[in-house]
Amino acid sequence: MTTNDSTPAQTAQPTQPKEYLHEHTPRLAWSAHAPEVFKAMIRLDAAARKGLDPVVFELVKIRASQINHCALCLDMHTKDALAAGESVERIIQLSAWEESQHFYTAKEIAAIELTEAITVLTDGFVPDEVYEKAAKQFDEAELTQLIAAITVINAWNRFGVSTRQVPGHYKAGDAK
Numbered sequence: 001m002t003t004n005d006s007t008p009a010q011t012a013q014p015t016q017p018k019e020y021l022h023e024h025t026p027r028l029a030w031s032a033h034a035p036e037v038f039k040a041m042i043r044l045d046a047a048a049r050k051g052l053d054p055v056v057f058e059l060v061k062i063r064a065s066q067i068n069h070c071a072l073c074l075d076m077h078t079k080d081a082l083a084a085g086e087s088v089e090r091i092i093q094l095s096a097w098e099e100s101q102h103f104y105t106a107k108e109i110a111a112i113e114l115t116e117a118i119t120v121l122t123d124g125f126v127p128d129e130v131y132e133k134a135a136k137q138f139d140e141a142e143l144t145q146l147i148a149a150i151t152v153i154n155a156w157n158r159f160g161v162s163t164r165q166v167p168g169h170y171k172a173g174d175a176k
Helices: 035-049 054-068 071-083 088-099 106-119 128-137 140-162
Strands: none
Touching: 035 140, 054 071, 054 088, 054 106, 054 140, 071 088, 071 140, 088 106, 106 128, 106 140, 128 140
């Protein structure tokens, strides 16, 4: 297209592919060096999920992983949550859940609050009001499973961040 005979047409410039930074190398293949610990973690994870709503289970895993900056676990659990039908919007809003509570049920908010309280222990123990809120939403068996799930994802996160496991290669469902 030209505006007159002397003005050249504007042509779209081909876009250059983005040059991403290189992928880091994991510090340690911990599961290969401690296979019995890894197998025990898998069993513990499976035991912790029993009787717990799968949506709550994934929200807890994502939120703890956000707090702990575990890129591998974020990669894994967001992909699993999306494959299970979770919305992108709820996953995105999870990092700002206090301002986005209307995206979640009262039960989910109680689980998210308890996740934060158990994950971030620098202020001391889990506050009574957070525990009581969760106890109103979950029966004792469910609450016990929820605490177990939060504890397990925190353990996974610590393996992931200390050994610098690499995100981006997980396919939804691989860990099941």
